[in-house]
Amino acid sequence: MTDHTEDTETDALAVGLNEPFDQKKWPFYWLVKVNGRYVFNLEQTLKSVELDVPRWRVLMLLEGDDAKSISYLSNEAITKLSTMTRIVQRMQEDGLVLTRPRKSDQRVTEVILTKHGRRARILALQQADEMYTTAFDGIDSKDVEQLNNLLRKLYKNLSEGSSLEQR
Numbered sequence: 001m002t003d004h005t006e007d008t009e010t011d012a013l014a015v016g017l018n019e020p021f022d023q024k025k026w027p028f029y030w031l032v033k034v035n036g037r038y039v040f041n042l043e044q045t046l047k048s049v050e051l052d053v054p055r056w057r058v059l060m061l062l063e064g065d066d067a068k069s070i071s072y073l074s075n076e077a078i079t080k081l082s083t084m085t086r087i088v089q090r091m092q093e094d095g096l097v098l099t100r101p102r103k104s105d106q107r108v109t110e111v112i113l114t115k116h117g118r119r120a121r122i123l124a125l126q127q128a129d130e131m132y133t134t135a136f137d138g139i140d141s142k143d144v145e146q147l148n149n150l151l152r153k154l155y156k157n158l159s160e161g162s163s164l165e166q167r
Contacts, residue, residue, distance in 0.1 A: 046127060088111050
């Protein structure tokens with residue numbers, strides 16, 4: 001008799017089998033729930049340093065004097081280019097960033113932190129660090145590393161195309 005344990009474990013994750021759907025056994029339920037709670041808590045936390053989540057994302061993607069293109073920021077933040085452009089414009093009005101054309105390609109707009117932006121980034125990181133400590137209380141660093149590895153694999157799988165695109 002052939003051992004189908006591996007197949008059964010994989011099939012058990014699929015939807016539409018002979019059992020009723022239980023959302024609490026669906027990993028995406030937990031991903032959405034955790035992300036929703038994270039964003040809500042982050043919004044509340046960032047208010048104390050006069051930031052919002054979109055600005056937070058940009059600040060975390062910029063570091064020191066390294067310039068990043070708006071396209072890069074858009075891609076990393078998983079935000080439409082037009083939305084990222086508006087976020088950067090608001091941040092420029094707030095004095096958090098400066099923009100400039102890239103020397104090697106004038107069509108590319110680069111974004112760089114100002115002194116005020118670097119200070120805001122430090123304050124935001126301090127707030128986020130407290131939230132991180134609370135969120136991962138009682139969770140071993142190896143578990144956090146494993147979680148990051150699993151999430152990276154999920155992202156890669158989803159980025160390479162879904163079964164719906166292949167139909």
